[in-house]
Amino acid sequence: MDDLSILYIAGYGRSGSTVLDVLLSGHPRVASVGELVFLGNDWQDEDRKCACGEPYENCLFWEGLFKDEGEVDSLEQIVRDVEHRHVLPKLLLGAHSEEKKREYRRRTRRLFEYISQQGRADLVVDSSKSARQAAGRFWALKNIAGLDVRVLHLVRDGRAALRSVVEKGSNWALEGHIEEKRWLGARTTMGWVLANAIAWGLGRSLGNDLYHRVKFEDLLRAPEETLREIGGFVGVGLEPVIQRVARDEVFEVGHNVGGNRIRHKQQIHLRKTDTPNPHPWSGLDRHHQILFATLGQWMNQKLGYSW
Template sequence: MVRVLFLGGLGRSGTTLLERLLGELPGVCPLGEVVHLWERDIAGDERCACGDHFSECGFWQAVGEKAFGGWQHVDVWRVLALRHTVERTRHIPRLASLRMSPAHRLLVEEYADWYARLYEAAAIVSGADVLVDSSKHAALAYCLRFAPSIDLRVVHMVRDSRGVAYSWTKKVSRPETDNAEEMTRYSPGRSALLWNAHNMAFSALHRCGVPVQRVRYEELLDQPETTLRELSKFIDIKPGGLSFINDGVAELGACHSAAGNPMRFTVGPVPLRRDDAWRTALPHSQRRVVSALTAPLLGAYGYRGVR
């Protein structure tokens, strides 16, 4: 079986940073947001985190050859059609149910098998013991448990909803494209509703027998070494000496993260400090709206309410 550590939660919660830190541990290979690889990379030929276009990246070309005999043999549109049919947040109750119809289960298993074949090839090419998929989508995590060859473990990444809401209002360029595109933006109210939906879904995943460990963004930045040691135990690896972290700065090497936040392109020293700009930059009225909409889960995750 191939061990996969799936990073879940709503975007802008620190999953890319966590993936990069995990990628510095011995025996761990970060793959990025594999959920987007089919359309953005195989079909769109966007840039890998190494800087090369997907079609020119030696790592991903070796993975494609090992998994499918070459990416040209992947029916991208079939994968995307399956995703549209089975991997949607609104389908999670069905994915978690024991009463799924045989026909629908076959579709879920077919969809999960595409990922399983890719993971197995990536493990062979990289020589890694653990692969990190930072796709974040809760519905995908529910689907992956239907692949018998995947040893799935999930990190549920949580960040204060006000910080997430503020981050979604920022303009962020996508350097992986050649068209000066920007990442999606959401209003604070919209991001608050998404924050609820994604986090509730991951909070319930353990009921389906999937090992889940919650990590708070704020704790990761305050105590990175402690967090990484705990996660190393969760995925059954030895963390080593964590020598790449010194005085609150992580030294990051290059990786082959296929899709995700632009931070995946960063190489070199990265200060490990919280981004708490929302405390002054998010207007008070918007902060109150987000706090009110997310209050129950904020309390459950140990955050204070409206302020």
């Protein structure tokens, strides 16, 4: 356990975290497991499967994790009680009972230990990000579970993230879990602002050596340099991955949680492009342009995206 580190990908969805997650899993010392925050929830839902296509209890990677259904249920419960955005003030004030903190520590340490053993890895990549369900996750993993966590805040131009949701619908609605909500554009923009504000604010509170921000556009434009930068931050030489990217290789998707969202692509191929988002406003209709200019552009500018 002492040798185990966690690279936590923070930020908002639709920002390229699946691509980065799968690229990193191309390193022999790295186990990337996708959106780990959803493990308990997905395990109990028969429609949701590991990215390998199997239900979790039959998946070769995950099958040995829990003794019974009660353990799945209690992990899901404690993760929600500690990490959800609704309880973020309680988390930051340290107001959870000692018993709850002990239980959270025990369960999450066991989970990461299991992943590290199964994946024969000393770096586990958790790309749960920072939206509602996982707002306090990396902070709790570091400060309650006492794990060695580094936060990589992956950002993408908010106009591209908004366009993706407006054009394709939200992930949860796409999979038939919820009806598409009204005010999708405004909700998405506010969710994007909040997730980035939380990732940034809480991330920096861990200290400069534990927080690093990267643009998804830079990964597309200059993948080798950006991966080298990430490797430097996390203290793992990513040359095996960088060489595969340079050779334009395809990367296999492993046993990621949140697999329904990526299972239509069993493989990921990084398409290098010099101009990832050449006309950021023109992808949005007039209504969404005004919406994002009003609610989101201030954050976009802080993250380094000009008008």
